[in-house]
Amino acid sequence: MDTRLLKHFLVLSETLHFGRASELCHISSSALSRSIKQLEDSLGVALFERDNRTVSLTREGVKFQRYARDALSHWDMIRNALLEEAQELQGELSMYCSVTASYSFLHDILRRFRSSYPKIEIKLHTGDPAPAPNRVLNGDEDIAIAARPDSLPSALAFKSIGLSPLLFIAPVDDPVLAPHVDKPIEEINWSEVPMILSEQGLARSRVDRWFSNKALKPNIYAQVAGNEAIVSMVSLGFGVGVVPKIVLENSPLADRVKVLPVTPTLPAYDVGVCVLQKKLKNPLIEAFWAQL
Known part of the structure; x- marks a missing residue:
């Protein structure tokens, strides 16, 4: 055909x-x-x-x-x-994940999968993790690595592959921000701290809820797509950011930022693989799902 x-x-x-x-x-x-x-x-x-x-x-x-x-x-x-x-499974699977996920979680998964099914081609797209579940729901991708949404759509199947805490990070020894953040955590006036936040997605909704519970309005300096960009801007002293721990651990700028021990802590990311429920009958996706 x-x-x-x-x-x-x-x-x-x-x-x-x-x-x-x-x-x-x-x-x-x-x-x-x-x-x-x-x-x-x-x-x-x-x-x-x-x-x-x-x-x-x-x-x-x-x-x-x-x-x-x-x-x-x-x-x-x-x-x-x-x-x-x-x-002799063969064909093509399209996947979506963040850059960090591509060389952390995804690397070992794909290594095992390629060994078992060498004739299945993988078409990988990387970008901001926030829209990952919707890219699967809309049919743009077969598979995505994403944080489990607070409310998982019924059309999605989700399999957890790891947890990653959400961390507040600040630059190390920055003369502009130091007066705001180099003090006991309970004394920080968060309404004066410039924040660098995700434009959308799970991290943004959890940070917004954190500020709302403290009856504060965040002082937003910048809204960006992609956690890697947040680490970069924080390391340059533009403000305080919030990123998953897995991103910070894999960042070449990790030694230029520090973690702030805020309370209460933000709920951790439940990182996993998501596909459409109806596509689990596809032999290619079924084979990938079984490797997890």
């Missing part, structure tokens, strides 16, 4: 750039254009709106994107079900 047209469409729908999409598909831009035109001619509708500068999905393109993802997923499922007895 030739699934190339669907794959070409999905890559373009994710990149919205003919040049990048053609590189990822290992074909020329003109060949990619022919694939899209062939699909649009077959369907009788335009899937993309394009001009000299931009490419975007039409309303019909958004609907077809959902179909294409499901169709390729079902194709992989039946193909690998037929190959399962011969232990």
